[in-house]
Amino acid sequence: MAGANDIMVQVRESHEYGSHRVHERIEFDVRMNEFVCVCGPSGCGKSTLLDILSGVTKPTEGAVLIHGQPVNPKKQNISFVFQEPSTLPWLTVWDNIAVGLRVKNRPKDEVRSVVDGIIDVVGLREFERHYPHQISGGMKQRVAIARAFATDADLVLMDEPFVSLDQPTRERMQREVLDIWERRKRTIVFVTHNLEEAVFLGDRVIILSQTPARIRADMVVTLPRPRDPLSMEFTALRARCAALLSELSAVKNQEPGQREAGVRT
Amino acid sequence: MPMDQSIVTRIGDNASAPALRGATPATQVSKTSMRARAVLCNAASLVVALAIWELFAERAKSPYFPAPLDIYTAFSQLLQRGDILGNSLWTHVGASVYRLMVGFGLGVVLGVPLGLLMGLYKNLYVNTRAVIEPFRFIPPIAWIPLAIIFFTGITRYAFLIFLGAFFPVFTATMVGVGRVEPIHRKVFQVYGAGKLYILWRVVIPTVLPDVLGGMRVGLGTAWMTIVAAELTGGEPIGLGRMMVNYSELLRIPEVVVAMIMIGTLGFIFNEMLLLTEKYLFRWRWQVSL
Numbered sequence: 001m002a003g004a005n006d007i008m009v010q011v012r013e014s015h016e017y018g019s020h021r022v023h024e025r026i027e028f029d030v031r032m033n034e035f036v037c038v039c040g041p042s043g044c045g046k047s048t049l050l051d052i053l054s055g056v057t058k059p060t061e062g063a064v065l066i067h068g069q070p071v072n073p074k075k076q077n078i079s080f081v082f083q084e085p086s087t088l089p090w091l092t093v094w095d096n097i098a099v100g101l102r103v104k105n106r107p108k109d110e111v112r113s114v115v116d117g118i119i120d121v122v123g124l125r126e127f128e129r130h131y132p133h134q135i136s137g138g139m140k141q142r143v144a145i146a147r148a149f150a151t152d153a154d155l156v157l158m159d160e161p162f163v164s165l166d167q168p169t170r171e172r173m174q175r176e177v178l179d180i181w182e183r184r185k186r187t188i189v190f191v192t193h194n195l196e197e198a199v200f201l202g203d204r205v206i207i208l209s210q211t212p213a214r215i216r217a218d219m220v221v222t223l224p225r226p227r228d229p230l231s232m233e234f235t236a237l238r239a240r241c242a243a244l245l246s247e248l249s250a251v252k253n254q255e256p257g258q259r260e261a262g263v264r265t
Numbered sequence: 266m267p268m269d270q271s272i273v274t275r276i277g278d279n280a281s282a283p284a285l286r287g288a289t290p291a292t293q294v295s296k297t298s299m300r301a302r303a304v305l306c307n308a309a310s311l312v313v314a315l316a317i318w319e320l321f322a323e324r325a326k327s328p329y330f331p332a333p334l335d336i337y338t339a340f341s342q343l344l345q346r347g348d349i350l351g352n353s354l355w356t357h358v359g360a361s362v363y364r365l366m367v368g369f370g371l372g373v374v375l376g377v378p379l380g381l382l383m384g385l386y387k388n389l390y391v392n393t394r395a396v397i398e399p400f401r402f403i404p405p406i407a408w409i410p411l412a413i414i415f416f417t418g419i420t421r422y423a424f425l426i427f428l429g430a431f432f433p434v435f436t437a438t439m440v441g442v443g444r445v446e447p448i449h450r451k452v453f454q455v456y457g458a459g460k461l462y463i464l465w466r467v468v469i470p471t472v473l474p475d476v477l478g479g480m481r482v483g484l485g486t487a488w489m490t491i492v493a494a495e496l497t498g499g500e501p502i503g504l505g506r507m508m509v510n511y512s513e514l515l516r517i518p519e520v521v522v523a524m525i526m527i528g529t530l531g532f533i534f535n536e537m538l539l540l541t542e543k544y545l546f547r548w549r550w551q552v553s554l
Contacts, residue, residue, distance in 0.1 A: 055455075073454060078456075080451070082451070085448075088452070089548050090471075090548045091548070100456045103453055103457060104457070131548040133548065157455075
């Protein structure tokens with residue numbers, strides 16, 4: 001179903017932090033408009049992977065190519081939703097959402113119309129003049145998500161964006177992200193340690209091993225959307241991922257780059 | 266799923282909005298009433314302080330212990346007729362404030378960029394601190410002899426006040442740079458922002474509260490310095506100079522008028538900086554006093 005032209009991101013890298021080997025031959029491709037979830041045991045270098053994908057960190061070996069070009073935040077349109085609160089306390093909700101557009105030097109009219117549009121999507125219209133300390137943690141994360149989607153980034157990187165939220169808020173945010181993604185297609189790489197989240201959101205789930213991280217499994221999720229986390233297929237797939245992950249903590253790393261089939265490959 | 270999005274959004278807004286909506290007017294009301302109360306209490310304290318002063322003055326019955334009324338008489342005399350040399354009170358105030366602004370302005374104009382530079386390039390400070398730090402401990406007053414030899418007029422005063430204002434501003438700025446959160450830099454980096462953009466949009470907003478705090482400390486030192494500098498001689502005008510003239514004549518009320526002017530002016534300047542802080546840093550929880 002994917003032609004070679006559809007490939008948007010090519011990852012071929014190994015990374016060391018000091019003398020510590022973090023990534024061992026992480027190699028995968030991401031297609032245009034694909035929603036890829038990356039799972040793995042904590043401390044396996046998931047966040048580092050996103051830093052490398054964003055171009056902020058350079059891998060010690062190999063490279064990340066976007067549309068065949070080496071990744072460079074100045075040239076490509078990438079955005080990032082961080083795990084920790086990343087709203088700027090001195091800017092209002094509205095100005096926080098506009099940050100990416102302003103860095104990219106978009107014309108004023110465009111900034112206004114885009115921010116006004118996205119602020120409704122994340123339901124923060126009546127809080128646009130508030131400062132981050134006046135709104136809840138969930139709303140701050142919605143600001144961060146709105147900021148990431150405002151720039152119409154080709155590649156959106158999300159680093160456990162919902163980890164600090166309570167369960168109902170998290171579920172609602174997951175649906176909101178899917179909603180935005182379905183309305184305005186774009187490529188997303190989403191890191192999480194929550195398997196249910198990964199299976200619920202992703203077109204693909206990549207499972208990393210413990211450090212030095214290798215790709216343990218790369219599964220295509222073909223369940224129709226919207227997905228029902230209580231359905232048989234969903235639970236089966238989730239159990240399969242869980243088995244892979246628990247196997248990881250028990251057994252030593254196997255062959256790197258091994259691919260496993262999902263429900264259907 | 267547009268179907269449940271509306272429901273979902275409403276749930277979320279209900280969960281957080283009432284608390285905020287309910288809280289805002291209530292806190293605003295209590296804030297204004299609290300402010301009015303604070304103003305009243307301060308006025309009352311002032312009256313009580315003056316009354317106690319008056320009481321002591323009546324008991325003392327000495328020309329060297331003027332009562333508040335004597336001070337007021339001296340004040341209006343200085344305003345209307347000027348001092349022994351014919352200079353009005355405003356001439357003295359104007360001269361002192363002018364010197365203060367030049368020296369203090371110089372301290373800020375040099376202290377902020379140098380603080381930023383040394384805060385951003387920590388090694389620059391670490392490798393030169395043996396040169397910088399000892400200067401901090403030489404009080405501006407200790408520079409007066411050299412200042413008298415090397416400078417005259419406004420440059421002398423500006424130099425001395427600069428010494429007083431520079432270090433608080435410089436140190437506060439440098440320390441403030443350390444408070445910049447790496448995540449805030451990263452937010453801009455992922456969109457491809459350069460170093461200058463990050464300096465302007467992240468470092469400066471983060472550091473500004475510290476800079477204003479340093480300015481308020483520097484302002485206190487600047488006032489201390491200006492009076493000391495004027496006491497040592499030079500031009501015949503300035504609040505410090507006026508004090509010396511009258512103390513030589515043993516006319517205490519005029520001396521006290523100069524003291525009160527210095528205190529009041531310092532207070533007004535400080536309040537102005539505080540108001541600027543409150544306006545600029547609305548995004549913070551609280552502004553320290």
